[in-house]
Amino acid sequence: MELSHLKEIIPNYKNITLKKGEILYHEGDKPEYVYFLESGLVGLFHISENGSETFLRVFSPNNILGHRSFFAEENYHATSMALCPTKIVAISKEQCQNTCSQDPSFLKNITRILAKDLREAELRLAGLQDKTAGQRIAESLVYLKLKYPQKTWTRKEIAEYSCSTYETVTRLMTKAEKEDIIKKIGRDFEILDIQKLLKLK
Amino acid sequence: MELSHLKEIIPNYKNITLKKGEILYHEGDKPEYVYFLESGLVGLFHISENGSETFLRVFSPNNILGHRSFFAEENYHATSMALCPTKIVAISKEQCQNTCSQDPSFLKNITRILAKDLREAELRLAGLQDKTAGQRIAESLVYLKLKYPQKTWTRKEIAEYSCSTYETVTRLMTKAEKEDIIKKIGRDFEILDIQKLLKLK
DNA sequence: CGATAGATTGAGAGTTTTCAACCGATGTGG
DNA sequence: CCACATCGGTTGAAAACTCTCAATCTATCG
DSSP: OOOTTHHHHSSOOEEEEEOTTOEEEOTTOOOOEEEEEEESOEEEEEEOTTSOEEEEEEEOTTOEESHHHHHHTOOOSSEEEESSSEEEEEEEHHHHHHHHHHOHHHHHHHHHHHHHHHHHHHHHHHHHHHSOHHHHHHHHHHHHHHHSTTSOOOHHHHHHHHTSOHHHHHHHHHHHHHTTSEEEETTEEEESOHHHHHHOO | OOOTTHHHHSSOOEEEEEOTTOEEEOTTOOOOEEEEEEESOEEEEEEOTTSOEEEEEEEOTTOEESHHHHHHTOOOSSEEEESSSEEEEEEEHHHHHHHHHHOHHHHHHHHHHHHHHHHHHHHHHHHHHHSOHHHHHHHHHHHHHHHSTTSOOOHHHHHHHHTSOHHHHHHHHHHHHHTTSEEEETTEEEESOHHHHHHOO
């Protein structure tokens, strides 16, 4: 979705700069703004009572965030955290409201994003039923590394994205390296053969 | 969402009658219509290669369905099946398009539905990480039976909704009955104590 | 009343997680 | 620029939770 013209059509907006690990909003907070990511990377996480974290979505430049809660008219159901130094533009709810009225394609774009994200979430849900931890981890490696290659993903982040544990991620990665499917580079890694990775048992 | 006025604002529509178990659309099909449920109950299921099924969503009277794929401009990612005799109104994509343009609240309503469903899907995803099978089953019993009390849910349906197996559902229900938390009535059941059910270990 | 779909129960198996100990990389301050 | 502290990664062994498989039983319906 091309939202890069947003700054031009919105009269006044707020700039936010986040360091790695800083929180944009917490689960349960009441939405006051809709955000637009200019540079960096943000992760959306759900943190349960017993402390287990689930990595729900990744936001990269030109992505909108905070929109789900705004359009559902609900408080945030998860916590947004910068995964690296990040610059964000905050637009007030009223401004977002106005943009919706003035630019019909704006709302339609957001509807499409929500519809696609719903598909993804539901397929991940189904994947937890019918895929092994190894398969989910392999798919997560492909998704995260190919879509966001600049980021050195930690085993923990990969685990939380694939709904597994960092030990299991480590084990799968060690196995994949032994079969020349990936190559570890320091704490980072590189995918050598996507097809083999996705078929790894 | 109140969509019951849809028949009045849409000039021509198609009526569909489904028997229990009949399919409205299959995963992979290209959307030609957006549907509106008049009476009955429809389930949305994802069926994986190895045959495991995941019960994603329930649609009841006045619900719209098929909208996710339409607004994402994607083929269906799951299969819709009638859970009991059901009457549906089909609206062509063009008519849906027109309604969006003419009635701004229509699109906004759908956006809200998608946003709420995304929350639900993501929280279920997180729940698979941090809740036991028993907890998920208990929550599914509460959700399905309280929201759709008229339907006799099978153990299999409950299992697919909670991402578990019908044997595990049976075991939990037997346990819950021994503790006077639910009461089995033939193949159906009744919840006697919601709070206890949700806390059942 | 028989046939069939659905439910129950038990036992065993298997995948993942959990716990624990140790190793290695990275980055910062002296 | 080195030393060290810290964060992240690796590996092994044991435990646990569910699932799978199998046999049996019970509702429901024609």
